[in-house]
Amino acid sequence: MRTDRDASRGAGFPPDRRADDRLGDVRIPEATVARLATYLRVCGTLGERGLSTVSSEELAVAAGVNSAKLRKDLSYLGSYGIRGVGYDLATLTEQIARTLGVSVHRSVVLIGLGNLGLALANYGGFGSRGFRIRALIDADPYRVGTTVCGLFVRDIAELDQVVAEENITIAIVTTPASVAQDVCDRVVAAGITSILNFAPVVLAVPSSVDVRKVDLAAELQILSFHESRKSAAVGAGLR
Amino acid sequence: MRTDRDASRGAGFPPDRRADDRLGDVRIPEATVARLATYLRVCGTLGERGLSTVSSEELAVAAGVNSAKLRKDLSYLGSYGIRGVGYDLATLTEQIARTLGVSVHRSVVLIGLGNLGLALANYGGFGSRGFRIRALIDADPYRVGTTVCGLFVRDIAELDQVVAEENITIAIVTTPASVAQDVCDRVVAAGITSILNFAPVVLAVPSSVDVRKVDLAAELQILSFHESRKSAAVGAGLR
DNA sequence: TAGATTGTTAATCGATTAACAATC
DNA sequence: TAGATTGTTAATCGATTAACAATC
Numbered sequence: 001m002r003t004d005r006d007a008s009r010g011a012g013f014p015p016d017r018r019a020d021d022r023l024g025d026v027r028i029p030e031a032t033v034a035r036l037a038t039y040l041r042v043c044g045t046l047g048e049r050g051l052s053t054v055s056s057e058e059l060a061v062a063a064g065v066n067s068a069k070l071r072k073d074l075s076y077l078g079s080y081g082i083r084g085v086g087y088d089l090a091t092l093t094e095q096i097a098r099t100l101g102v103s104v105h106r107s108v109v110l111i112g113l114g115n116l117g118l119a120l121a122n123y124g125g126f127g128s129r130g131f132r133i134r135a136l137i138d139a140d141p142y143r144v145g146t147t148v149c150g151l152f153v154r155d156i157a158e159l160d161q162v163v164a165e166e167n168i169t170i171a172i173v174t175t176p177a178s179v180a181q182d183v184c185d186r187v188v189a190a191g192i193t194s195i196l197n198f199a200p201v202v203l204a205v206p207s208s209v210d211v212r213k214v215d216l217a218a219e220l221q222i223l224s225f226h227e228s229r230k231s232a233a234v235g236a237g238l239r
Numbered sequence: 240m241r242t243d244r245d246a247s248r249g250a251g252f253p254p255d256r257r258a259d260d261r262l263g264d265v266r267i268p269e270a271t272v273a274r275l276a277t278y279l280r281v282c283g284t285l286g287e288r289g290l291s292t293v294s295s296e297e298l299a300v301a302a303g304v305n306s307a308k309l310r311k312d313l314s315y316l317g318s319y320g321i322r323g324v325g326y327d328l329a330t331l332t333e334q335i336a337r338t339l340g341v342s343v344h345r346s347v348v349l350i351g352l353g354n355l356g357l358a359l360a361n362y363g364g365f366g367s368r369g370f371r372i373r374a375l376i377d378a379d380p381y382r383v384g385t386t387v388c389g390l391f392v393r394d395i396a397e398l399d400q401v402v403a404e405e406n407i408t409i410a411i412v413t414t415p416a417s418v419a420q421d422v423c424d425r426v427v428a429a430g431i432t433s434i435l436n437f438a439p440v441v442l443a444v445p446s447s448v449d450v451r452k453v454d455l456a457a458e459l460q461i462l463s464f465h466e467s468r469k470s471a472a473v474g475a476g477l478r
Numbered sequence: 479t480a481g482a483t484t485g486t487t488a489a490t491c492g493a494t495t496a497a498c499a500a501t502c
Numbered sequence: 503t504a505g506a507t508t509g510t511t512a513a514t515c516g517a518t519t520a521a522c523a524a525t526c
Contacts, residue, residue: 031493033464037457041439055507064441068495075509083508084502100460101467108459119358120455125439129456130463169466170459193469194462196455200280200364202303210465212458216359216435217368218276219451220347220409221339223433224369225272226449227408228340230432270517294483307519314485322484323526 028099032073036096038063039070041129043093055086102130107168109135109192111183112175113143113153116198120172121149134166139179156186163190170194177201267338271312275335277302278309280368282332294325341369346407348374348431350422351414352382352392355437359411360388373405378418395425402429409433416440 028036042062046054056074060067074081077095081087097103108131110121121136136153138144144155154162162168171192175183180199187195188209195211197203200218203211267275281301285293295313299306313320316334320326336342347370349360360375375392377383383394393401401407410431414422419438426434427448434450436442439457442450 028464029493033461034457036464037454037460038441040460041454041457042441056509057507062441066495068497069493071507071509072494079509081508082502083500084506086507099464099467101463102460106459106463106466115358115361119354122354123455126456126459129460131456131459170462172459194466196458196462202277202281202301208469210462212462214453214455214458215276215280216362216453217364217370218273218280219435219453220345220365220370220411221276221279221341221368222272223409223435223449223451224340224345225267225275225338227345227433228338230447268517295485296483305519307521308517310483310485311518318485320484321526322524323482325483 026076028076032076033100035063035065035069035073036100038065039073040093040096040100040102043089043096044128047089047093052089053086054089054092056081059087097130100130105130105132106170107132107134107166108170108172109133109137109159109162109166109168109187110172110174111137111156111159111187112173112199113138113140113148114174114176117172117174118148120174121151131170133172134168135162137162139175156183159186160190163192168192170196172196172198173203174198265315267315271315272339274302274304274308274312275339277304278312279332279335279339279341282328282335283367286328286332291328292325293328293331295320298326336369339369344369344371345409346371346373346405347409347411348372348376348398348401348405348407348426349411349413350376350395350426351412351438352377352379352387353413353415356411356413357387359413360390370409372411373407374401376401378414395422398425399429402431407431409435411435411437412442413437 039059042059043054046059046062056067056071060070063070071081074087074092077099080091080095094103108126110117110133113121113136117138121133126133133149133151136148136151137156137159138153139156143153146153169192171187171194173180173183173187173195177199180197180201181203184195184197184203184205188205193209195203195205195209197211197213200215205211278298281298282293285298285301295306295310299309302309310320313326313331316338319330319334333342347365349356349372352360352375356377360372365372372388372390375387375390376395376398377392378395382392385392408431410426410433412419412422412426412434416438419436419440420442423434423436423442423444427444432448434442434444434448436450436452439454442452444450
């Protein structure tokens with residue numbers, strides 16, 4: 001569907017990307033990007049089971065979405081399906097990985113080695129999905145200099161150096177809430193442009209930096225809301 | 240704005256809730272529910288700083304959202320602001336907590352005591368936000384019977400009993416992906432109606448059960464996507 | 479009263495999905 | 503060719519937000 005808005009942009013307004021930018025010439029909706037990560041994981045699982053081709057219906061069921069949505073999502077990447085047949089798993093996997101920018105591994109720095117930080121440092125699931133934790137940073141002088149998962153724990157003062165040396169663009173922040181904004185400021189100053197924040201605070205960053213937040217208590221509260229509605233429905237006589 | 244659809248529903252179609260169900264008579268959008276959790280946390284922070292009243296503008300800035308959106312979100316709870324003045328923090332906090340169903344603590348069972356499970360069991364941030372982990376369950380016979388954070392680690396065979404005894408409705412699943420669906424089936428059979436899933440699998444559940452998924456690698460992949468676009472922009476001559 | 483701020487309206491924007499022409 | 507499945511259209515649904523009347 002081509003709207004008047006599209007037409008006016010094509011005619012005069014600056015496009016989001018240059019037309020010759022092959023990787024980035026199609027704007028992909030945020031909701032689609034989030035689902036691509038799921039599709040990529042499911043493709044991996046199906047590939048391990050020996051499948052070489054999947055239909056949009058099979059993939060949609062495995063990913064827990066509607067097949068029309070899945071096809072629309074995949075259509076943003078280009079036309080990699082074969083009508084009457086389905087999608088070649090290897091090709092599809094490669095294209096999704098390329099779109100997400102995880103065809104090559106990305107380097108990550110993890111800051112704050114409390115319970116959660118240590119658990120993430122030890123988590124084995126990042127490597128297979130495109131990420132390597134290349135540096136660990138903590139404020140506790142007793143922890144700095146020790147080795148965790150084969151990596152030296154460094155002081156925050158070494159952040160700039162480590163980010164440059166290891167070509168790091170993504171930081172995982174698992175510090176206490178009280179220091180998270182300060183750590184965030186240093187991380188941004190060091191040149192990091194993406195932050196995954198586990199501290200329960202809203203981080204202020206320049207618009208050039210992306211922040212995603214994981215708030216575990218908030219997730220539980222959302223579930224709690226629906227629990228309330230379930231019991232309210234019972235209370236209202238719907239038993 | 241009252242649309243034809245609303246009118247036709249009011250006229251004939253069954254409403255989502257009974258009109259006399261005071262807690263649940265207004266349908267609150269999912270996007271709003273998710274933000275209410277943030278507002279609740281921010282209200283707590285502002286309250287600790289000694290504030291007793293906030294304007295929508297102040298609260299919006301602290302929560303990182305547009306103030307019109309915040310007012311619209313709060314309007315679903317009822318009319319708790321005072322024009323020309325703002326919102327009373329104590330009242331607002333209470334109303335949001337009530338809406339989210341966390342005015343009283345909810346009991347949670349945590350299943351799977353690997354790195355992440357142990358970290359969550361030790362995490363102190365749940366208590367202040369309305370949740371108590373009341374039971375720990377693991378499959379490893381060497382771990383069953385030990386004490387973690389003052390709780391006995393139990394076998395999955397005891398799930399039904401523990402859920403009933405402790406009045407648990409929410410489960411946190413931090414098992415390996417390979418057993419997550421099996422654990423999920425048992426959890427549902429035990430009467431749990433909300434699941435927070437950290438295993439990187441799509442869980443199949445009855446429609447009466449809510450599942451929220453936290454996929455850390457997927458979060459990084461979303462950040463990676465935007466990183467790709469940033470460097471593509473540079474590559475396309477926008478340096 | 480004058481200034482401030484809420485609650486609501488209505489326009490706009492973005493996401494979802496059934497349906498089907500295109501095509502393997 | 504006949505059956506199957508993609509890629510796309512267009513309708514619908516849901517979320518966002520500027521603007522402002524209501525009102526403290």
